Amino acid sequence: MYLTREEERIFNGECGWANEICMKILTRLGDLYGAKKLIPISSAHVSGVSYKTLGDAPVEFLRALADAGAKVKVKTTLNPQSLDAEHLTKRLPKTLAQKQLRILEQFKRMGTKESLTCTPYYLERPKRGSQLAWAESSAVVYANSVLGAWTNREGGPSALAAAIMGKTADHGMHRDENRQPNLIVNVETRLQNETEFGALGIHLGKMLGDSIPIIRSLGKTSPDRLKQLSAALATTGMTNMFYCGIGSETKGIEKISVEAKDLKRTIKELSTGSCEKCDLVFIGCPHCSLAEMKQIAQMVKGKKIKRGTEFWVCTSSHIKETARDCVKEIERSGGQVLAGVCTVVSWTEKLGIETIMTNSAKTAYYAPTLSKAETVLCPMKDCLRTAFQG
Numbered sequence: 001m002y003l004t005r006e007e008e009r010i011f012n013g014e015c016g017w018a019n020e021i022c023m024k025i026l027t028r029l030g031d032l033y034g035a036k037k038l039i040p041i042s043s044a045h046v047s048g049v050s051y052k053t054l055g056d057a058p059v060e061f062l063r064a065l066a067d068a069g070a071k072v073k074v075k076t077t078l079n080p081q082s083l084d085a086e087h088l089t090k091r092l093p094k095t096l097a098q099k100q101l102r103i104l105e106q107f108k109r110m111g112t113k114e115s116l117t118c119t120p121y122y123l124e125r126p127k128r129g130s131q132l133a134w135a136e137s138s139a140v141v142y143a144n145s146v147l148g149a150w151t152n153r154e155g156g157p158s159a160l161a162a163a164i165m166g167k168t169a170d171h172g173m174h175r176d177e178n179r180q181p182n183l184i185v186n187v188e189t190r191l192q193n194e195t196e197f198g199a200l201g202i203h204l205g206k207m208l209g210d211s212i213p214i215i216r217s218l219g220k221t222s223p224d225r226l227k228q229l230s231a232a233l234a235t236t237g238m239t240n241m242f243y244c245g246i247g248s249e250t251k252g253i254e255k256i257s258v259e260a261k262d263l264k265r266t267i268k269e270l271s272t273g274s275c276e277k278c279d280l281v282f283i284g285c286p287h288c289s290l291a292e293m294k295q296i297a298q299m300v301k302g303k304k305i306k307r308g309t310e311f312w313v314c315t316s317s318h319i320k321e322t323a324r325d326c327v328k329e330i331e332r333s334g335g336q337v338l339a340g341v342c343t344v345v346s347w348t349e350k351l352g353i354e355t356i357m358t359n360s361a362k363t364a365y366y367a368p369t370l371s372k373a374e375t376v377l378c379p380m381k382d383c384l385r386t387a388f389q390g
């Protein structure tokens with residue numbers, strides 16, 4: 001890789017250990033993927049924030065970086081953590097909260113925003129064509145496909161290294177030639193709700209490898225439905241981008257079809273539990289948008305949650321703050337709005353939660369292994385019907 005004189009100085013350790021190690025992470029990856037140079041980025045998004053998934057060892061690395069004076073050079077947001085101060089901290093062992101806090105402290109020392117969300121684009125929408133180094137796979141697919149920004153699927157360490165350098169290696173999704181569609185997906189059924197968009201993503205993710213599809217006949221889309229599709233595609237596959245509807249030149253491109261029965265089967269496979277046993281109804285994977293908060297508030301208005309069922313809505317503190325009236329409505333109904341938390345990387349199993357009902361295909365995919373829970377996957381309106389009517 002070509003390095004400027006300044007980059008070379010950093011690489012050679014003339015600007016301190018923390019900068020050297022970050023530069024080495026970026027150049028090693030760049031060499032591996034055939035990048036010729038580093039390019040500036042406008043923002044970074046770092047994953048690996050939850051203590052549940054991170055564990056103890058990486059915290060020492062974060063501390064060492066912070067001790068050595070590492071500071072982010074661009075706006076840097078963080079993925080969700082494992083618990084929130086308002087609801088879960090009180091219900092979980094104190095040591096877990098302390099260890100989680102220790103991780104957040106290290107990031108704070110390096111200058112990251114305490115955003116704690118997998119939807120950083122609601123805090124600030126990246127400009128079309130801007131180069132990013134984002135590490136949350138659902139946000140990566142959404143950024144490339146819906147927002148028109150350019151980012152590879154970074155890992156936690158490479159996103160942090162990019163944040164500290166303000167640069168990333170110029171390869172993959174940062175290059176126009178790698179963003180061209182190479183497969184057409186004809187959806188042969190009319191998608192009815194956000195859960196079917198998620199199921200489509202889970203189904204396609206398994207078939208696509210790292211192809212970039214044009215997905216045709218998606219029917220009525222909305223940013224929230226495309227968010228479910230993005231999250232699910234990234235769950236089972238390496239696709240970092242899709243196009244909706246018609247592409248420009250599609251002659252000679254391979255075509256595949258998805259039928260109603262594929263989606264039905266996917267939803268069935270992701271539903272391992274039964275509605276009657278469900279003890280947690282969960283909406284907010286990826287974190288809820290303002291529109292979703294409004295929709296939930298409207299649907300629960302005047303209702304009361306069923307005894308023995310918890311209702312969680314996860315979002316960022318930014319959206320929670322913006323949607324204060326909706327939060328009140330949800331809380332009046334007996335639900336809880338958790339800010340900055342990912343249910344899948346929290347300790348629901350320690351709270352005695354055995355069956356999770358959700359509208360998110362990504363949660364339904366991960367919950368059996370990460371949360372040791374049975375799952376019921378269905379659209380938000382059915383989730384709420386179960387939570388509020390029994």
Ligand code: F3S
Nearest residue numbers: 118138285286342344
């Ligand atoms: Fe976000 Fe957690 Fe889902 S990080 S995308 S809420 S699995």
